[in-house]
Amino acid sequence: MALAETTPQEPTDGDQPRHDLQTDQQRDPQNDPRNFAPVIDLNGLSVTFGGRPILQNLQGELRGRAIGLLGPNGAGKTTLIHTLLGFHEPSSGTAHIFGQDITTDAKQIRSLVGYMPERDSFIAKMSAVHFVRLMAELSGLPPEAALERAHEALFYVGLGEARYRSLDTYSLGMKQLAKLAQAIVHGPRLIFLDEPTNGLDPPARQRMIRLVREIRDSGKANIVLSSHLLRDVEECCEEILILKDGRLAVYCNLEEERKSNRKFLLLETRGDQEKFVAAIGELGCEYAITGDTRVKVVLQGGTEVRDLYRIASQFDVQIRRLSYKRDSLEDIFLKAMENGHGGL
Amino acid sequence: MAVYEHSYKLYPGKLTPEWSRFLVIPRHAFRDVFKSKLFTAFYVFCFAPLLIEAILIYLHHNVSAIEILKTMGIVNAIQELIPIDNTFFQFFVAFQAGLSFLVTLLVGPPLVARDLRNNALPLYLCRSFSRSDYVLGKMSVLFILLSAITWVPQLLLFLFQSSLEGFSWFTSNLWLASAILIASVVWILVLALLSQAVSALVKWRVIASATLIGIFLIPSVFGQVINSLFQTRWGSLVSLGALMTNVTTGLFGTFTQTSGRVTDFDGRLLDVVISEPPLWVSWFVLFVVCAICLALISRKVKAYEVVR
Numbered sequence: 001m002a003l004a005e006t007t008p009q010e011p012t013d014g015d016q017p018r019h020d021l022q023t024d025q026q027r028d029p030q031n032d033p034r035n036f037a038p039v040i041d042l043n044g045l046s047v048t049f050g051g052r053p054i055l056q057n058l059q060g061e062l063r064g065r066a067i068g069l070l071g072p073n074g075a076g077k078t079t080l081i082h083t084l085l086g087f088h089e090p091s092s093g094t095a096h097i098f099g100q101d102i103t104t105d106a107k108q109i110r111s112l113v114g115y116m117p118e119r120d121s122f123i124a125k126m127s128a129v130h131f132v133r134l135m136a137e138l139s140g141l142p143p144e145a146a147l148e149r150a151h152e153a154l155f156y157v158g159l160g161e162a163r164y165r166s167l168d169t170y171s172l173g174m175k176q177l178a179k180l181a182q183a184i185v186h187g188p189r190l191i192f193l194d195e196p197t198n199g200l201d202p203p204a205r206q207r208m209i210r211l212v213r214e215i216r217d218s219g220k221a222n223i224v225l226s227s228h229l230l231r232d233v234e235e236c237c238e239e240i241l242i243l244k245d246g247r248l249a250v251y252c253n254l255e256e257e258r259k260s261n262r263k264f265l266l267l268e269t270r271g272d273q274e275k276f277v278a279a280i281g282e283l284g285c286e287y288a289i290t291g292d293t294r295v296k297v298v299l300q301g302g303t304e305v306r307d308l309y310r311i312a313s314q315f316d317v318q319i320r321r322l323s324y325k326r327d328s329l330e331d332i333f334l335k336a337m338e339n340g341h342g343g344l
Numbered sequence: 345m346a347v348y349e350h351s352y353k354l355y356p357g358k359l360t361p362e363w364s365r366f367l368v369i370p371r372h373a374f375r376d377v378f379k380s381k382l383f384t385a386f387y388v389f390c391f392a393p394l395l396i397e398a399i400l401i402y403l404h405h406n407v408s409a410i411e412i413l414k415t416m417g418i419v420n421a422i423q424e425l426i427p428i429d430n431t432f433f434q435f436f437v438a439f440q441a442g443l444s445f446l447v448t449l450l451v452g453p454p455l456v457a458r459d460l461r462n463n464a465l466p467l468y469l470c471r472s473f474s475r476s477d478y479v480l481g482k483m484s485v486l487f488i489l490l491s492a493i494t495w496v497p498q499l500l501l502f503l504f505q506s507s508l509e510g511f512s513w514f515t516s517n518l519w520l521a522s523a524i525l526i527a528s529v530v531w532i533l534v535l536a537l538l539s540q541a542v543s544a545l546v547k548w549r550v551i552a553s554a555t556l557i558g559i560f561l562i563p564s565v566f567g568q569v570i571n572s573l574f575q576t577r578w579g580s581l582v583s584l585g586a587l588m589t590n591v592t593t594g595l596f597g598t599f600t601q602t603s604g605r606v607t608d609f610d611g612r613l614l615d616v617v618i619s620e621p622p623l624w625v626s627w628f629v630l631f632v633v634c635a636i637c638l639a640l641i642s643r644k645v646k647a648y649e650v651v652r
Binding site for chain 2: 134139149156186214215
């Protein structure tokens, strides 16, 4: 059986399958996201701006503690977050956050979430502590509690010593941290982080990633992290949702996906690839052609690398490169981009 | 999430009622506004006319004070003092309205413009805080500031006059209290809505202030030109100041048809009665202005503007 056949079939327009976690491996029931109530439930969510579809019929139950929202620029990541926050009206379908409908219970939902926007968003002429306190009060905290939490949040993100400075004097990294502080000051159960590492230097990025992981590991809040940087998502998230052209391309558990991805051989060949892979298939190995010259092969019991060389020699095919690999997030992402909507 | 613990915690405490959250905005805005000593001094000065008003009311009822004024030759009799009637209160309401316009010029323009310039609206609106809460909060900054120098002290002075004059004066002049309240509140609403709309449209404070002055000044001049050219008062309908004057005079019972003198082609002066537009027209135009402002605010106050 070819590797390609193990992936879900590409659905037709308007008939996307619900992407739930599917794996046969044993899981710890307490940590198994399938046992959690869905954090976000997408029910055919579509958003249109000026007749142009931005999000199209998104379906799926997102249950992870940290969900990475991936996609190329313009895929609809930010629009999805904005729609979930109630900034944009869905043109059709809806979504539920913690069981509450985004179209009818927007205010209740917003009391449960925190949002760190992508762009610079501040209130001018304010010190960080004043700014974060104001945000806490707007979220409903009484003034004294808001001030206390503002100090705590700023210490937590590492701005404790700079909290009385005006935000106008902050560096980009500090501004990102201040944005994170305002997103968590009221202790939300779900935090949307839109490109949190944008423009950060490596140490600042590391700090941001560490904070996101700490919040995730506290188990007190779910995180939706939107980024076009695969490394950020790989380091922080358990699950990923990949959007392409406003459609859901992939939703999977990263860890499970890694585990289920068997080690494979990546061959770079020259010659008659068709006959070569057909012969490999006859040996009982799974294979997938991933380009004009590349073949992925999973060796089955009894088959060895020397058998591949033998077949190559038989069909006058050159093996220019051979390496052992596992699917990385980049592979998953690239496959999603190649496959279009419909999954791996 | 205590400072020393450095861990993420939910907030387990009580939350403030949702209806009261718009008041967070004026509370924080006042801190910013009164940071300026110049503004604080000006705001304190805005109470000076009210002090004069209080002194005048007091003088009317203090025999020994009138005696002193007589000996000083300032007045010969109590009748020479300014009468405490509808025109007295109307004058001070109008004067305070002028001062409140100046306060609006200083406070109003940056209120929304600053948030728009710094992309702060998503931060407000991603919480359980709606767009109407936001607009209400921003408007209440002006409403509270202007109320404190207009109808609140004016009503207190009305009560002061009532306490000195007696209960019968109070009951027979209760309509004056409602006139003070309605005229001031309408003026504050117009100012607050206009400044918010301008602030939402123009992101720069100075330009927003200039626009606000222009909105009052340019149509006023234009209206005067129309009035002069066509021997009418209907040109006043484009002037917000004139509209408010009409509304205020109507409320204080001093609204009259205006007589004007014109020169005919032979150079003779003629007395002509120039009719003011009916009062309801002034109310209606003010209502339309407020509706337009609200529509503009509603259009601009959004978390993100979608470019279609």
